[in-house]
């Protein structure tokens with residue numbers, strides 16, 4: 001086996017070969033948090049400009065050794081039109097890890113986040129419709145448009161084959177974090193270092209958290225801004241949104257070869 005060179009010269013800033021992305025509000029932070037805490041990769045927490053506008057973005061990357069993985073995480077790439085083309089021109093063999101979640105819950109989560117910053121905005125029910133009497137959904141509202149995953153994925157598939165993309169279920173990440181992490185590690189070609197023994201379910205938070213690592217004093221949950229209580233949304237509106245998304249979801253399942261079972265969920269949080 002080749003011994004690792006730890007000399008100063010061996011630490012180099014590299015263009016990431018793995019990218020964690022999501023449509024926003026889909027548990028990407030949690031995936032990143034687990035990968036980071038368990039050193040599954042060396043991260044740059046990305047901002048969209050990185051790949052899009054900085055030709056020498058390598059300069060802002062963490063230094064890694066040959067054989068270590070440089071990853072970048074950002075929620076906004078997936079819906080940024082120019083992103084796949086530019087990323088492809090810099091790193092065509094990149095592995096993409098995309099976290100997805102029921103688009104109806106995602107839209108409500110997105111709205112809840114905005115509401116926490118701007119309490120004066122209209123209700124979700126008002127923003128969701130162009131014409132509520134006619135049941136016409138406002139697909140130009142970003143909270144809704146982002147959830148049309150099939151549309152965004154089409155753009156990426158023009159540049160990257162499906163084999164380079166792993167879709168992680170935001171729902172499964174909550175109920176079975178170790179199971180989803182196993183898929184992530186397999187996809188990255190890594191030994192399964194993150195397993196069930198690293199997680200516990202925090203009843204107060206209502207989400208899984210990481211158990212206390214040996215080198216730190218506290219178990220790690222995500223902060224208060226993750227896992228917020230959603231406002232109550234009129235069930236009719238939820239029903240209407242489900243109908244709106246259904247054909248797009250079906251298209252997305254077909255394109256990815258994965259059934260995320262969003263139609264089977266009883267209600268949205």
Ligand SMILES: Nc1ncnc2c1ncn2[C@@H]1O[C@H](COP(=O)(O)OS(=O)(=O)O)[C@@H](OP(=O)(O)O)[C@H]1O
Nearest residue numbers: 022024025026027028029030075109207226227228
């Ligand atoms: N372990 C754990 N702890 C807390 N929250 C968790 C966890 N796993 C998944 N989630 C869900 O993650 C949702 C927020 O997604 P992110 O903001 O991380 O996504 S993204 O970075 O914008 O893609 C967040 O959405 P909200 O519930 O609307 O706040 C959570 O439902």
